Amino acid sequence: MAAAVPAPVITVVGVGADGWEGLAPAAREALLAAEAVIGAPRQLALLPAEAAAARVAWPSPLLPAVPGLLAEHAGRRICVLASGDPMFFGIGRALADAVGPDRLHVLPHPSSVSYACARLGWPAEDTEVVSLVGRPLDTLTAALSDGRRLLVLSADAATPGQVAALLTARGYGAGRMRVLEQLGGGRERITDGVAESWRHPPGDALNIVAVECAGPRAQLVPGLPDDAYAHDGQLTKRHVRAATLAALAPAPGELLWDVGGGSGSIAIEWLRAHRSCRAVGVERDPVRAGRIAGNAAALGVPRLRVVTGPAPAALAGLPVPDAVFVGGGLTAPGLLQACWDALPPGGRLVANTVTLESEALLTEWYRRHGGDLVKLAVAHAVPVGGFTGWRQAMPVTQWSAVKDTRTVERETP
Ligand SMILES: C[S@@+](CC[C@H](N)C(=O)[O-])C[C@H]1O[C@@H](n2cnc3c(N)ncnc32)[C@H](O)[C@@H]1O
Numbered sequence: 001m002a003a004a005v006p007a008p009v010i011t012v013v014g015v016g017a018d019g020w021e022g023l024a025p026a027a028r029e030a031l032l033a034a035e036a037v038i039g040a041p042r043q044l045a046l047l048p049a050e051a052a053a054a055r056v057a058w059p060s061p062l063l064p065a066v067p068g069l070l071a072e073h074a075g076r077r078i079c080v081l082a083s084g085d086p087m088f089f090g091i092g093r094a095l096a097d098a099v100g101p102d103r104l105h106v107l108p109h110p111s112s113v114s115y116a117c118a119r120l121g122w123p124a125e126d127t128e129v130v131s132l133v134g135r136p137l138d139t140l141t142a143a144l145s146d147g148r149r150l151l152v153l154s155a156d157a158a159t160p161g162q163v164a165a166l167l168t169a170r171g172y173g174a175g176r177m178r179v180l181e182q183l184g185g186g187r188e189r190i191t192d193g194v195a196e197s198w199r200h201p202p203g204d205a206l207n208i209v210a211v212e213c214a215g216p217r218a219q220l221v222p223g224l225p226d227d228a229y230a231h232d233g234q235l236t237k238r239h240v241r242a243a244t245l246a247a248l249a250p251a252p253g254e255l256l257w258d259v260g261g262g263s264g265s266i267a268i269e270w271l272r273a274h275r276s277c278r279a280v281g282v283e284r285d286p287v288r289a290g291r292i293a294g295n296a297a298a299l300g301v302p303r304l305r306v307v308t309g310p311a312p313a314a315l316a317g318l319p320v321p322d323a324v325f326v327g328g329g330l331t332a333p334g335l336l337q338a339c340w341d342a343l344p345p346g347g348r349l350v351a352n353t354v355t356l357e358s359e360a361l362l363t364e365w366y367r368r369h370g371g372d373l374v375k376l377a378v379a380h381a382v383p384v385g386g387f388t389g390w391r392q393a394m395p396v397t398q399w400s401a402v403k404d405t406r407t408v409e410r411e412t413p
Pocket of ligand 1: 234235236237259260261262263264265266282283284285288309310311312327328329330332335
């Protein structure tokens with residue numbers, strides 16, 4: 001059988017604000033030899049007249065159009081223009097997904113982050129980068145902590161003003177902000193100020209915002225103080241929450257279902273574990289569901305998806321979870337079974353309850369599937385007259401188990 005002919009390589013050329021002048025010889029040669037150059041109109045306009053290839057402007061929206069556009073020009077020498085480093089928050093990701101990394105030849109240019117670190121004298125490895133391109137503003141909240149240096153990739157000219165307002169609203173108004181525009185080009189400009197008194201009018205759409213955080217320190221590990229959440233009492237309290245997140249054991253990229261979301265604390269702390277973690281909160285009460293979304297934004301994880309409705313019906317059609325937490329509704333018929341059935345082999349289930357009825361159910365599931373059945377009893381020291389005594393919170397029964405298809409149901413003795 002004849003070996004398949006390898007498909008031609010697509011050259012991806014990173015270009016900066018200095019345009020054609022700033023390109024390395026290899027990038028210029030690739031563009032001059034191309035039969036089709038695909039890019040944003042702004043980037044295509046940077047090409048000199050001798051680059052005679054067909055110029056194809058990216059349509060909007062861009063991502064869904066990528067496979068069709070590449071297929072249309074298949075068989076030709078294609079160059080794709082990208083801004084800065086194509087593999088850093090750039091078109092390179094979509095191209096690699098569409099055609100496979102082996103068919104890409106990427107010629108990077110310094111990214112706006114490299115330029116910004118160069119101008120500011122900030123080590124890139126100690127600088128956190130947050131993109132607000134196509135993402136909610138509160139994505140930035142998760143990165144705020146006293147003394148941190150951040151670079152924010154702006155969506156447009158309005159982003160710096162929005163960042164200033166967010167910093168002020170979240171208690172970081174005293175932080176220094178610098179907006180770096182057109183980095184590496186002839187119209188480079190830096191504006192400087194403090195978030196709470198930021199008065200600069202919107203400038204260039206091509207900008208990056210450097211933030212020196214001054215405000216509260218941010219806690220990294222689960223177990224945030226209870227008053228970090230707006231709630232009506234339906235909240236898994238701090239010490240039990242920390243133990244619950246430990247049992248759920250989030251890993252990068254994983255998806256959690258938080259069933260009976262209440263105030264959203266379990267899903268929120270799952271998402272804060274890593275920027276690639278995903279979560280769906282399911283809550284039957286619409287007021288609480290709204291509160292979950294507010295808490296998620298305030299704690300920097302607006303990507304939390306909230307489904308309003310009663311489980312198990314509301315679970316239908318949700319993407320397959322890696323872990324499920326049941327914080328409410330355990331006695332709803334079929335709820336625990338639906339959660340268990342939704343898990344793939346290796347998936348984790350953790351369920352908490354304070355009622356004897358649900359404890360009986362968890363004891364039965366523990367008998368059938370094993371895992372860990374624990375009782376978490378937390379007491380707080382409080383004044384008793386002139387002395388101090390323990391005030392016991394309701395003990396929480398927690399069952400946690402890993403689904404393993406090889407596990408044979410235990411026999412009744
Ligand atoms: C104890 S609270 C959970 C607290 C939550 N883990 C937190 O930390 O905010 C239980 C929640 O489950 C919700 N709930 C009860 N049964 C439900 C069901 N069948 N479907 C969805 N939500 C349910 C209740 O409305 C309540 O908000």
